[in-house]
Amino acid sequence: MSPDARASPLDSTTAHADSTHALLALLDDAVGRAEAAATFTGRFHLGRQACRIVGNDAALSKRLTLCMLAADDASAPSDLTLTVLSGALAASIPPPWNLPHTSPRHLERLHIDEARGLRAFYDHDRRFWSICDAATRRGLFWIADTTDVPFWEEAAPFKAIFNWFLAKTRATLLHAGIVVHRGRGVLLAGPGGSGKSTTVMAAVAAGLGTCGDDLVVVDDGAGAWTGHALYDAVKFFPAEPGGRVPELFTSAAARPCGDKSLVRCSDVAPGRLVQSVPLMALMQCVVSGQATTTITPLAPGAMLRSLGPPTAFLLRGAESETLRKAAALVRTVPAFTLALGTNPAEAIERLTVWIEGGGR
Amino acid sequence: MSAAFVANDRIAAEEFAGEVVLIDIEKGVYFSLQGAAGDLWRAFAAPRSQTAVLDTFAAHGADRQAIEAAIGDLCRHDLVRETAAPPQADIACSVPAGGFAAPVVAAFSDLAELIAIDPVHEVDAAAGWPLRPANFPDVS
Structure with missing residues (x-):
């Protein structure tokens, strides 16, 4: 491949397939390098499935798996094997993106081969590849310089690879939080600033459980929609006024994560991170500015717009897979608007009563 | 014969009773089609003549001007585009109980910022990354 390679419409299909083969060769090369110099292996939960992570840089692998949920049996079979390769230690610098332009998605440095089940992304600025080959159940995170690891990758590592892998299963990642009470989960959706994290933190502070505040896995694999924790991480603005962040979190030793602080739920509230929970409701979070919190039914289409x-x-x-599975979820699980009042603790009291009343 | 139009196949769509939710991934915009706009989306699942669609909807009691405007909205947002394919004669148009509700095509661009601020979109559309467009401003 050359940086100036061009593909005419007549040969673009072949050129696209050639790029897939080049990326598979890249994957083979990276996996070989990591296996030969492996200094880290671990097994982690990925919804109902498990992911084995192998790395050539123990410090990087530990850093990137800090917020993942370790599986009990490290030697059990895994559904996905993810290679984490650093160029810093083994002189293995990943090659840059130079694929011929054969797809509009290449504008995003995103190569998708649906037939092969291969997806790959190259971050030019931070010089790392994320690749997932669903056919061989292999993933790759290959970064040139570990100091270039973006801060969001620590709170939600490998989310692109996990999302691509899960796209071929009954599960999907969703940009949402989950609050758990008495074995039932309520999924919270909404854009940044809608109160998802604040509600999750208030729930944990009040003794409820959670599967996460920002990214969760959902599936209908057991006949009912279930939410799963993927990351043991909660992010918040440390200087948020008005005491909206519970002291439980502000007093914890937090890691900087961009403008936010990052803490692990298991560090501040052991046992409150729930691995899996059946979902009883979907809620679109909105900040009402009113004194009290209200919960009212929401049309499925509006819920999908908030989630998909x-x-x-x-x-x-x-x-397409994300939207399809989110729509299937919305068709099955009832949707509501959670109009959050000004006091997060009051919102949790309202939500707790609602859950205990079976959604009334 | 009027031009034929068909739903843009790169748009992801999901239907509910009373609403169709669509996503244009490349532009970072999503849409809600309600009332007869959802019926129009279904009608253009295959190539259809615009005139035939208009005639069919009007014959079933829909407001012809409103339907024409809604088709214009669908085209303007590139949800439906002109096609050279021969239009199919039958129109997938089932009249809802109570007749067609007024078509609503709502576009939401609140998430487009996620796409717009991404520098990977500032590239030459033909050559792709890492070549920038010829007219890209020099910010160095």
């Missing part, structure tokens, strides 16, 4: 597009635009490359 934000996830699809955040996690590119499997948008």
